[in-house]
Amino acid sequence: MDNIIEVKNVSYQYPNSDYKALDNLSLTIRKGEWVAIIGHNGSGKSTLAKLLNYLLVPDTGELIVDKQPVIEENMWTVRNKVGMVFQNPENQFVGATVADDVAFGLENRGISRQKMLEIIPMALKEVHMEAFADREPTYLSGGQKQRVALAGIIAVAPKIIILDEATAMLDPKGRKEVIAAILKLKARLGDELTVLSITHDIDEAADADRIIVINDGQVVDEGRPAEIFSAGPKLLELGLDVPFAEQLKSALNNLGISVPSKYLDEEGMINWLWQLNSKM
């Protein structure tokens, strides 16, 4: 399969900083992949996202998005391909109403007025914000703001979606709904949609095809969720919570019960406990 994103030996140091936020970082993302990027606070995740969208320019190295180098002359084509939801949605609103805000991304991509009128309500519906179409985005609750920012991306359905902790302020059900909405988009678009989700949330990371771990501006590990999750308590250092089944394993182990060393998901854990129980 083609690579949709290639990051080659990229370094970046903020102008007023005395260390590199990204330090010779390389990674590739295949077309159609769903990748979770994890790492502790300050490890460089948002910096990487901004470089991919040409909001920042690397000091050295090269980024390629959908076969195009991310350089000034390709800036707009690249931004059209990459839809990003920022950590703080307040930085992102441009429209006077929620509907205008969702329209903005569509206008930029030259979508006809008529088409827009179909797409906007559909996108707002996906995030359960249809009743708020005429409201001013700044006058919404925190979670509602995040939903509107996500609707803007769903409307555009770009080739690449980058979610920078985009569900951090949603209620538990809202998180699941939003992820489900993106999964639905993914089901519709198949390999035409690639998702990069920057997250500290274990359930969100578990949904990914692959997890990339960033530490101090470098890629330090990558693998399928089950592989990464088998790191157990060490996951905490990598900026991710320990999956519940693994937490339970450690707690049982602390009580002197010997537990399997291989990674168990919740179902696996329940089965193991049940077998142990039946042997008694």
Add this chain to the structure above:
Amino acid sequence: MAIEFKNVNYVYQAGTPFANSALTNLNFKIQPNAYTALIGHTGSGKSTILQLLDGLIKPTAGQILFDGHVIDNKTPQKDLAKVRQHVGIVFQFPESQLFEQTVLKDVMFGPQNFGKTPMEAQKLAEKALKLVNLPAEYWQKSPFDLSGGQMRRVAIAGVLAIEPQILILDEPTAGLDPVGRKEMMTMFAQLHAKQNLTIILVTHQMEDVAEYADDVLVMAAGKLVKHADPQTIFADEAWLQEQQLDVPHAVMFRNKLVAQGFDLPKNIVNVEQLAKSLQVKLRGDGLNE
């Protein structure tokens, strides 16, 4: 400080065509030194309640009693300021709280604003920045030149520096990595225990509610729909899900085990308790004990 809400209503942009009723007829009491969790779906009114508690807005109708001081629609601004002096609020989005040129100046602002000398303010600021574990190398940087999680720490430090009696936290750990989340929640719990702080925490992390709160308010569409202790709240998984909420992971897992056929007690809310109950079930089975 005891706090009481009496028939409180709040309408945003009242009297305009955009009027939007966010809270209806709220009645509840928060005991001094309580650790209260405020939970509820997106848009249910949690942040609005916090703004009322901090005197940033006044009730459209009804009263809020702060240790006997009445706040209602007619309360003059200067009286609100008096209440605010004892209340520290960490906002949902940390950026909305930061504005100074350097991290240190930003954290010093609060204490100076409440009458501390620059020297005293600096001392308080440094103490607070240490409490939130932000290394000194960041103190002279602009607060906007930080990562999301680092900004969050500065915003929290700014509030701790005013040494409030009531600490109001609006999803204070959103954006922090799990280690940072644990550090902050432990620090708040210590302040609560040692300095008799009253804490009101808005969160979507049910684990934190189970772990730290002794009292829970559940909001839905601007109304208070339940007020009870965490165990009572988490005893009804189906009801919580109707509220778009969830039980802590340990409760969910316990319920799955019970569905599988295990006989486990009802009052389990965290992983240690779950492991202990399982140990009792599995004891005497020839495992390494």
